[in-house]
Amino acid sequence: MILDSFGRDHNYLRISLTDNCNLRCFYCMPEEDYEFTPVSRLMQFDEIEAIAKIFVAQGVNKIRLTGGEPLVRKDADKIILALSKLPVTLTLTTNGTRLHEYMDVLKRAKITSLNISLDTLQADKFLLLTRRNQFKQVYENIQLLINNGFHVKVNVVAMKGLNDMEINDFIEWTKDTLVHVRFIEFMPFSGNKWTSNKVFTWQQILQVAQSKYPITALNNDVHDTAKKYSVPGHAG
Secondary structure (H helix, E strand, O other): OEEOOOOOEEOEEEEEOOOOOOOOOOOOOOOOOOOOOOHHHOOOHHHHHHHHHHHHHOOOOEEEEEOOOHHHOOOHHHHHHHHOOOOOEEEEEEOOOOHHHOHHHHHHOOOOEEEEEOOOOOHHHHHHHHOOOOHHHHHHHHHHHHHOOOEEEEEEEEEOOOOHHHHHHHHHHOOOOOEEEEEEEOOOOOOOOOOHHHEOOHHHHHHHHHOOOOOEEOOOOOOOOOOOEEOOOOOO
């Protein structure tokens, strides 16, 4: 069992496979002159497997693979299949661009749930935000996951003046599509050009949603890091 200084039990391990990414979201990294960690300095396959086993022995029962974009790592399939053999719930957070190439691996690994980062439902705005023209691929891959029975959560970084006007578009998407949307506040970290005038708070997000939908608050677990809501009659 892993306990922190407050006596809380921790059973969830996040492993970043790489800081490399095939998108260039402006709030995440510069468009140019960004140096990724050399492959030789990343944790190697054997190290990742060994560390995961150590944490599992200490009570971890859920592992999330992240990045960067985890699926740009060349041995991502090998890592996924190896960790899937451990007695854990294995999942990924991904930008969704390469999921169509990994469907067989995900099924073999018995992964049932994935988090997809998608900040807009508009192709032109996707290009503006990510500096890459891959909206169609991401959107189609989300539908591919749903059609294959995966539980899909979409992470949306809400930013004032950029996609705050799409809050209800995302909620409307869940009406007939079995996708769960999580809105995330724009937070500062090194190099992401954070400014307070781009912040759209969770209270503002909720206010926008309530202006159109009968939002229902759900019960939250003490360990939850998000406030959960639903719209009656919506699939997601």
